[in-house]
Amino acid sequence: MAGDWSDEQNDAIVADYFAMLADDIAGRPYSKAEHSRLLQEMIDRPRGSIEYKHQNINAVHKGLGEGWIPGYKPAFISKRHSSMMVRWLDLHPDWLAPAAQMVMEPSPSALRDEAMLWIGSPPTHSNAPPPHSRAS
Template sequence: MSNWSELEVNLIIQIYFEMLRKELSNRRYSKTEYRKNLLPLLNNRSEGAIEFKHQNISAALIKFNQPYIKGYLPRFNYQQILDEKVAAHLENHTDYEKLFKIYADRDVEKRSIDNYDKMLVKPPAIEEVNEPKISYTRNPIKVNYLEREQKNSKLGYLGEKLIYDYEKWNLTKMGKEKLAQEIRWISKDEGDGAGYDILSKTIDGQDKYIEVKTTKLGIKTPFFFSDNEFEFSNRNSKNYYLYRVFDFENRSRIFTKNGGLQEICQYAPVVYKGYF
């Protein structure tokens, strides 16, 4: 299949952002309807090709550190023109930054959980993510709203509360009520400088250091961590667990990974400190 033309790229970006606007505003829409309306305007593209390109646009938005459509998990192998067109669209529609800000800062409600068993899912495989270099020299939006969403204090608190309750439930379910009583919510009671959030227990009574990262977005949304968290995880890799809470507003789900951050995910430095 030939590369997408400039006209096709412009059309699918326009459609993607129409859907994104509705999703971030909690308005209902049909991906299928948008896709079927787009098909006749393209050069003999299949519905699968449209889905793939939508996933490419999600990846481009993640490169610009912005929210994306949850249903289109990012795929980073795409034409360079896509970066330029996504950036240009954001520059020409400056109201999206206000929408991203509202989404990142928006209060979330505590969710009642009927069945913890259904929350745990298989973690995504570590795939080689080679993000194309952004040829577009100007960043269309300066604020990293992906990180800002993760740092939303209410969202972070509720995500940690969810895992605190989950750990108590899980140990109790396995007949370890005494261990369940020993769980401590470190970040709430002692501050966030410990390098982890919750001190739980394994089934055999060993310490279990849990770092909770929560997002309203999808399973492959990048997460952000500090040097302190990184170093602590690597020093205590045998007992360190990342709990990733995602899709928090709809039907919160969790995956877990055991080990230091240097081994359980790909990572890249995003901030440097300069000394004189």
């Protein structure tokens, strides 16, 4: 099958990605090849196309600051890849790390004033104290 991926195909591959990620996080063995074979039958896409789409999904997930599946080198991200991930994550918000959830929907405690940042003298090249703090 050639052409754009349908929403149903995208939803299936994203669900499959998170099934593998769940196994990976839990330390359970899984076979990427077996997942690919099952997807090939289910969505009528070739192995290479499925593998590349997993790389796209990995890139989006990595871009969210989340863990990602080793072995799928993160690849190109398009608006469509992002939207398919957002659609899936909207239905499964428990997958987002707390920091990413705050970005999407900040809690009242996240809106408190930040602590003041102290900035001191810059370090010297000689690894010695700055001139004004040396003892005379």
